[in-house]
Amino acid sequence: MRNIYGWGAYSSVLTVTTPSAPTTVPDKVSTPSLSIAAATGNLEISWTKPAENGATIDEYLIELRESDGSTYHSSASCNGADGDVVSDRACEIPMSELWTGPYNLAKGDDIHVRVSA
Numbered sequence: 001m002r003n004i005y006g007w008g009a010y011s012s013v014l015t016v017t018t019p020s021a022p023t024t025v026p027d028k029v030s031t032p033s034l035s036i037a038a039a040t041g042n043l044e045i046s047w048t049k050p051a052e053n054g055a056t057i058d059e060y061l062i063e064l065r066e067s068d069g070s071t072y073h074s075s076a077s078c079n080g081a082d083g084d085v086v087s088d089r090a091c092e093i094p095m096s097e098l099w100t101g102p103y104n105l106a107k108g109d110d111i112h113v114r115v116s117a
Contacts, residue, residue, distance in 0.1 A: 023054030026117035032062075034113060037092060045078060046090035047115045057117045060086060064093070065112035067104040072114060080115075 001008055027050035035044045045062060060080035063072035074080070078091035085091045098105045105111065 026053055026055075026057050027051040029060070029115045029117055032113050032115045034111060036095075040092070040094075042092040042094050043098065043111060044090065044092050045113055045115075046088075049089055050117050052117075058086065059117075060089070061116040062091065063114050064098070064103060065114075066102055067106070067109065071102075073102045 029050050030048050032045050032047040037044050062078045062080045065072050075093050077093045
């Protein structure tokens with residue numbers, strides 16, 4: 001900015017690296033696979049890595065539907081920011097966690113899971 005006395009001091013310099021290719025958000029994650037671990041009885045969730053579209057995926061959002069049939073909630077047992085979960089694209093949730101709040105699923109209820117990159 002300049003006034004009648006001249007130019008003011010420069011701002012601090014901000015540096016950003018240009019991407020090697022145009023970037024957009026990651027592609028949609030395909031439908032996750034669900035199974036019950038034979039050894040533990042835990043819910044096993046896994047998914048296929050979607051196209052990253054120019055930037056490395058560093059976190060996933062894994063949500064399970066609550067018993068109300070419309071609200072989704074993340075599980076502390078399946079933290080999509082955890083490095084192992086990101087690299088393995090898989091995690092386990094104890095069934096006991098699904099039977100209590102916030103999920104409150106009853107034995108025999110369907111388990112609904114969605115994943116986003």
